[in-house]
Amino acid sequence: MTPSQIRALRAEYPQSRARDFAQAHGLTEAALVAAYTGLHVTRIDARPLVLVPRLAALGDVMALTRNASAVHERRGVYDGFKGSETVGMVLGEEIDLRIFPAHWHSAFAVAEPDGDTVKCSLQVFDAHGEAVHKVVLKPESDVAAFDALVADLRLDDQAQEEPTSPAPAPEGAKADPARRDALLADWDRMTDTHQFFGLVKKHKANRLGAYRLAGAPHARMLELDAVTRALELSAEGGFPIMIFVGNRGCIQIHSGPVQKIVPMGTWINVLDPRFNLHLRSDHIAEVWLVEKPTRRGPAVSIEAFDAAGELILQMFPKRASEESPEGVDEWNAMARGLAGLMAEAAE
Structure with missing residues (x-):
């Protein structure tokens, strides 16, 4: 499905949650987000060592991490980042993360019109197109800092296509x-x-x-x-x-x-x-x-x-x-x- 076809289909189901819509139509969530690049989406640097230290400036936001069965949403500030090329941590009073940079494959800044307002978020995906982490701005968040982050971390490549590889099969229980x-x-x-x-x-x-x-x-x-x-x-x-x-x-x-x-x-x-x-x-x-x-x-x-x-x-x-x-x-x-x-x- 081409990016324009994705956008046309999405317009028919505007109320469906992004993950649910993607699964229902055989897409990855990353491909859905990428289809709007150049419209209300901007590709940015996904490397945690570059991206995560900039998040504290956003102030009070919502951190979201999920898997197929649970969604974890925590308000707070991205204080106390420590990291390397192999592992990172955010050790704030409220936001507490363990980060594995090898799986931070692509990242997007989203500024989606929503009536009279704009919903701003940062969304990170792995190489299989599955969401790794999201930062959702709230009314208390610093939008000027968001705009500065997007301008500074914007990639030259602003393609609307997002090639992905199939996710590995679950390992299942293993023991000798x-x-x-x-x-x-x-x-x-x-x-x-x-x-x-x-x-x-x-x-x-x-x-x-x-x-x-x-x-x-x-x-x-x-x-x-x-x-x-x-x-x-x-x-x-x-x-x-x-x-x-x-x-x-x-x-x-x-x-x-x-x-x-x-x-x-x-x-x-x-x-x-x-x-x-x-x-x-x-x-x-x-x-x-x-x-x-x-x-x-x-x-x-x-x-x-x-x-x-x-x-x-x-x-x-x-x-x-x-x-x-x-x-x-x-x-x-x-x-x-x-x-x-x-x-x-x-x-």
Whole structure:
């Protein structure tokens, strides 16, 4: 489909969300956005080392990171950027990101007319045309800084076509049963949760495969509604939590309380003033309670996966401070209680 054909078809479905429209018509979302280049879209430099340091000047914006099953939206300022060619971080008080530059393939500045206003955003895509990260300007944001960013980072190439390659097939759960004892021995020696990725790689497994292989007490399967229950109980308890949602190129983290949990059909939503989460509950195929040893005590997480074995989200407790376990004990008791409900149901 040519860019002009994409625009003509889009005009017939103006109310459809961009991702939904693209999927319904066999397009990538990047191809849809690129079709408007030279109209209300400008191609800009996608390199995080160039782009992300400029985002703080935009002021209060919304950061959006999603995968096929969850959308994570966080208001804040892009403070505290640190990065290299291989990894980057935004460590602001509200916006907290882990960035993987290899997957920041193309970026667009969008200034789309919307009645009497203009909706401004920055949208980054991977080589498969899937959205990696978006920055959405709000009424409080600095539009002059947005315009300056676009002028400075504008690329010479302003093509309306966006060639992409097919996304790799999901890996699915992977583990070697013969390595279970060695896996568990290394698991028990962990002192930091960040060691887990290297651990599973060492034993030729992946995250879900390791959980299935390890079993209790290291990893226990929960009911499919455990994420919803954890959100509801966290809201009732008022203790802060961390919610991670990511894709190939970015992981976005909410740290703080959740308050308003709203189911809408197949969606479970957190609708708070500075944080929104939209989760497709019908995509959840497995939920695990995972415990990893650390120097400060066990790190207890609730993690949801889809039917293909892809990670949808992770939830952890948030410490009130480095020294204080306040909030952690409440989360751990709640999460382990969910495992207890699963055990009772199995009896």
